[in-house]
Amino acid sequence: MTDLIEIKDVHHAYKTRSGPLPVLGGLNLSVPEGEFCAVVGPSGCGKSTLTRLIAGLMRPDAGEVWLHGERVVSPRRTVGMAFQNPVLLEWRTILDNVILPLEIVATKMPRKQRVARAEELLAMVGLSGFEGKRPSELSGGMRQRASLCRAIVHKPDVLIMDEPFGALDNFTREDLWQTMRNLRSAEPFTAVLITHDLRESVYLGDQVIVLSDRPAKTQYVMDIGLSEDRPLDILYEPHVGDMLQTLRDQIRIAQGRGGDRH
Numbered sequence: 001m002t003d004l005i006e007i008k009d010v011h012h013a014y015k016t017r018s019g020p021l022p023v024l025g026g027l028n029l030s031v032p033e034g035e036f037c038a039v040v041g042p043s044g045c046g047k048s049t050l051t052r053l054i055a056g057l058m059r060p061d062a063g064e065v066w067l068h069g070e071r072v073v074s075p076r077r078t079v080g081m082a083f084q085n086p087v088l089l090e091w092r093t094i095l096d097n098v099i100l101p102l103e104i105v106a107t108k109m110p111r112k113q114r115v116a117r118a119e120e121l122l123a124m125v126g127l128s129g130f131e132g133k134r135p136s137e138l139s140g141g142m143r144q145r146a147s148l149c150r151a152i153v154h155k156p157d158v159l160i161m162d163e164p165f166g167a168l169d170n171f172t173r174e175d176l177w178q179t180m181r182n183l184r185s186a187e188p189f190t191a192v193l194i195t196h197d198l199r200e201s202v203y204l205g206d207q208v209i210v211l212s213d214r215p216a217k218t219q220y221v222m223d224i225g226l227s228e229d230r231p232l233d234i235l236y237e238p239h240v241g242d243m244l245q246t247l248r249d250q251i252r253i254a255q256g257r258g259g260d261r262h
């Protein structure tokens with residue numbers, strides 16, 4: 001398999017009034033085509049910065065970011081993004097929110113075809129019948145479902161998500177995990193998911209990357225290797241419990257609290 005995303009020895013510092021703040025300190029990362037990469041790490045270690053670099057919204061001070069064999073030097077249309085706050089436009093219906101990226105990247109596609117594509121995705125995430133609603137008429141979980149549809153409507157090479165389920169309650173979040181897995185089995189895409197929820201990283205990820213504290217490097221990589229058929233109960237199996245413990249320990253090391261298990 002070829003690597004769709006390649007991040008080579010990336011360094012980045014923000015300029016602040018009190019001097020440069022080094023955020024990424026030689027980060028390396030490879031995500032093969034079709035893989036789901038979950039990224040965890042201490043708060044403020046540079047995870048959101050990493051998503052901006054992959055999307056081409058920023059250029060690193062040093063090192064290289066490659067997407068699909070091309071060096072990323074400017075914003076990429078072939079990237080879909082989803083954030084904790086779904087940022088849907090209130091003056092548009094749910095359907096027209098989902099269609100938005102097609103209006104930008106598929107200008108020649110007839111409206112009928114755009115509508116059919118959006119309807120197909122909304123059905124996949126359980127939002128059939130809500131196409132004509134406004135964002136404020138939907139629950140937080142439903143808005144996030146619509147936002148995921150919008151992020152993949154134009155079939156991006158990669159879907160980048162920055163803590164997309166962070167604001168949802170536990171049950172809604174678990175529903176969304178399953179929605180995410182259904183979407184991926186219906187139309188495979190490569191994904192990078194930033195999360196602070198270790199269960200989420202293991203349930204959704206093919207690999208989980210633990211970043212060190214600032215300036216962040218890749219501290220630990222775990223290949224998940226669970227079966228494709230993944231009921232939520234799998235999270236309570238002993239071998240998955242061991243994986244979660246290992247990740248918890250790695251986060252503690254990243255936070256500089258290696259031996260402390262409390």
Ligand SMILES: Nc1ncnc2c1ncn2[C@@H]1O[C@H](COP(=O)(O)OP(=O)(O)O)[C@@H](O)[C@H]1O
Binds near residue numbers: 023
């Ligand atoms: N535009 C910016 N200018 C200055 N500092 C920033 C900027 N963006 C982020 N930072 C700082 O860089 C560090 C990493 O930020 P971020 O990538 O958002 O971390 P994370 O998403 O892991 O919490 C934080 O300390 C944050 O305050």
Ligand SMILES: [Mg+2]
Binds near residue numbers: 049162
């Ligand atoms: Mg962040």
